[in-house]
Amino acid sequence: MTMINSRGSAAVIDVDRIRCAGRSLCAVVLPERIALDEWGYPIIDATPVDPDAAAEAVRSCPVRALRLRPR
Amino acid sequence: MTVITNAAKTVPPIATGLLTMLATAGLTGRGGGSFPTATKIESAMGRSPRLIINATESEPDSAKDAWIIRTDPEPMLAGAAAVASTVAASGVWVAVHRGSAVHRGWHADPRLSSSGHRLLIMPTRYVAGEASSLVSRMDGGLARPLDKPVPLTRGAGGHHPSALVLNAETLYWIGQIGLHGVDWFSAWGTSQQPGPRLVTVAAGGRRRVLTSAAGTPIGEIIRQAGFSLPESGAVQLGGYGGGWMKAAQARHLPWSDDALSPHGLGIGSGIIRVTDAHECPLSLVARQLSFLAAESAGQCGPCMFGLPAVADDWRQLITGSAPARQRLRRRLGLLPGRGACHHPDGAARNARTALAAFGDEVDRHLAGCCGYDDPERVSA
Numbered sequence: 323m324t325m326i327n328s329r330g331s332a333a334v335i336d337v338d339r340i341r342c343a344g345r346s347l348c349a350v351v352l353p354e355r356i357a358l359d360e361w362g363y364p365i366i367d368a369t370p371v372d373p374d375a376a377a378e379a380v381r382s383c384p385v386r387a388l389r390l391r392p393r
Numbered sequence: 394m395t396v397i398t399n400a401a402k403t404v405p406p407i408a409t410g411l412l413t414m415l416a417t418a419g420l421t422g423r424g425g426g427s428f429p430t431a432t433k434i435e436s437a438m439g440r441s442p443r444l445i446i447n448a449t450e451s452e453p454d455s456a457k458d459a460w461i462i463r464t465d466p467e468p469m470l471a472g473a474a475a476v477a478s479t480v481a482a483s484g485v486w487v488a489v490h491r492g493s494a495v496h497r498g499w500h501a502d503p504r505l506s507s508s509g510h511r512l513l514i515m516p517t518r519y520v521a522g523e524a525s526s527l528v529s530r531m532d533g534g535l536a537r538p539l540d541k542p543v544p545l546t547r548g549a550g551g552h553h554p555s556a557l558v559l560n561a562e563t564l565y566w567i568g569q570i571g572l573h574g575v576d577w578f579s580a581w582g583t584s585q586q587p588g589p590r591l592v593t594v595a596a597g598g599r600r601r602v603l604t605s606a607a608g609t610p611i612g613e614i615i616r617q618a619g620f621s622l623p624e625s626g627a628v629q630l631g632g633y634g635g636g637w638m639k640a641a642q643a644r645h646l647p648w649s650d651d652a653l654s655p656h657g658l659g660i661g662s663g664i665i666r667v668t669d670a671h672e673c674p675l676s677l678v679a680r681q682l683s684f685l686a687a688e689s690a691g692q693c694g695p696c697m698f699g700l701p702a703v704a705d706d707w708r709q710l711i712t713g714s715a716p717a718r719q720r721l722r723r724r725l726g727l728l729p730g731r732g733a734c735h736h737p738d739g740a741a742r743n744a745r746t747a748l749a750a751f752g753d754e755v756d757r758h759l760a761g762c763c764g765y766d767d768p769e770r771v772s773a
Contacts (some may be wrong), residue, residue, distance in 0.1 A: 338540045338550065339693040339733040359727050363694035389542070 332370030333390040335379060341387035348388055352379040411479045415567065418575045419587040423457075424524075424560030425631070425662035427586075427650070430567070433557070437480045437546040440555035443531065444482040446473055448561040449490050449515055451522030452632035453684075454664045457591035458561040460602040462495050462505065468568030469561055470508050475571060476564065480557060488513040488527045488558075519633075519688035523734050524558035525549060526690075531556070537690040538734035562591055562663075582606040583649055586660070592648075594618035596667035605648070607660060612644035615667060623670045627750060631661025633681045634739020636746030637674070657746050673765035675711045675754050678747045682707050685740040695731035699724055700740050707744060711758045718755070721748070 335348075335355060344362035352375055357365040373390070380388040416431035424447060446469070450458040461469050477485050489496040491514050500506045515521040516536050525539035532553055540550040546557055566588060570578045579587040586607035592614055594601050601618045611630075615622045622628070626640040630648075636658040638646075646652050650659045668674050686700035703724050709717035721744065728741035748755065757764055 336542065338542070339695075339731065340538075340540045342694065344694045359695060359699075361694050361698040363698075363731070365727065365731075 333373040333376040334368050334370050335366055335376050336368075336389050336391050337364055337366060338387045338389065341385055342383075343385050343387070345384050347382045347384065348379045351382040352376070355379070411475055411567075414570060414575055418570050418578045420563065420566055420570065420578070421586070422560055423562035423566065423590065423663065425634075427660070430559070430563055433544075433546065433559070434476060434480060436544055437555055437557040440546065441481055441483045442546060442555035442557040443528075444473060444477050444480065444485045445513065445524075445527050445531070445556055445558045446485065446487045446510070446561055446564055447522065447524065447527065447558050448495050449488050449522030449527075450493075450495075450561075451490070451519045452634070452662060452664060454593060454595040454600065454629075454632055454666050455662060456593045456595075456600040457602050457663055459493070459495050460591065461561050461565050463498055463502075465565075466502075466504050468572065469565040470504075470568070471571060472564035472567030472569075473508075473510075473559075475567060476557070476559065482557070483554075485510045486513040486531070487511070488515055488522070490515050490517045490522070492517060519685070520690045520734060520736050523736075524556075525734065527558055528553055528556045537692055538736075540733050560662075565591075583608040583647075583651070585651055586649055590660070590663055592618070592663045592665060594620055594665045594667070596620040597669060607649040608647045610645050611648050611665065612640075614648055614665060618665075620667055622667055626670050627668045627674050629666040629668070630658050630664070631742075632664045632666075632739075633685060633743060634735070635659070635661045635664065636742045637678070637750040638746070639750050642750075657742060657749070671765060673754065673763055674747070674751050675707075675758060678743065678751075679704070679708050679711060681743060682740060685736070685743070689736060690734075693732040693737075695728060696737040699728050699731075699737060703728070703740065703744055710755065713759055713761055715759055718748075718759075 346358055346362045348364055349356040349358045355367045355371050359365055376390055412431050412435055420430040421427045448458050448462055473485055487510050489512055513531055520526060521536040523538050525541055525545055526536050528545055529539050530536040542550045546555050581589045589604050589606050592603055592605045594615055603618055605614050612622050622640050624640055627637055628643045629635055629637050653659050682704040686704040689696045689700050691697045706717045706721040725741045725745050728737040
């Protein structure tokens, strides 16, 4: 379900598949949108999500593989 | 040459001419992606792109691009000249695999060497023919796909100057449309997929290239190529990254994305492979999945780990392991769209359509039999 915060539109999480190293922190921070495959790589639900939660997931990535797309 | 200094929306007459011509003709990419060519060229306007003719033709069964370059290159070169002029390209390169027939023959053929185009020599690896691999290599990186949050014409994900990559055959038809006109082009094919197409038909270790069009029955294309389609045989459409269908189902089916997509298949890069009547198709799929796994660029986890796992599951399945089928189905669902390029998507399509087409053969293998007199017969 989309949550809209006071700043406006929701965001969609996108991943740079090459930069991603399967460190899996993103799934811990945002389990409602990010699951992990058997090797620790993200399976992303591209449904828009609260931009604050999305931003926190993006910050959590140690190799900066996550980014936000405007909806 | 007119240089467009910003993303201006006004377009000089020659550019308007080519873009309108190609949009009206309905030409789409012939390298497997089927993207509308006019749209792709337009996205490069105003960016002085590098124009790269993709003549790598990495699919092992494909021969159409080599045919163009070695037999009838002039329309391709004319098409490249028209595109280069339209987009004010900073230069034109021809991407080839090192040591290929196209590479070795280039400088010896005055029709080709007189073009002045530089060769972009790629390693002989499957994914080294992917469009962003060409750009990566050209810009000093490895011959591996790039992350592409924006198209190559807009710089991909890094600091890459704009690149317009077009398949050799796409440029060939641009040249032919220039010679014969839009009406000639769209008289071929279907309304959804207009125009003539080169097809590589591969059978019995041989490959033949012919001109055909979308909508032609698959069995008819094979017959025109001079091969037979045995009733007990099967076809693979679109190369190792394409998919499988039994002969009985394929014979009268139109060769078009409309007719094929309900079966999870498509025209792709114009390859039709006919299986050998004596060869177990499951062992052929096993070899192809192993090949695809070995050819992963090793950059993206789902591909790097997923493709070898799927290849292993397949081998276990055909040596009698029923649990392997469940693992395989689950893993196949997690390949499409989870790499930086479409290599894992192709491997998944290969295995998924093989499971659908060869259900009887899979059941026999699970019961410990095969039924084909294939010397590489799998056993537990």
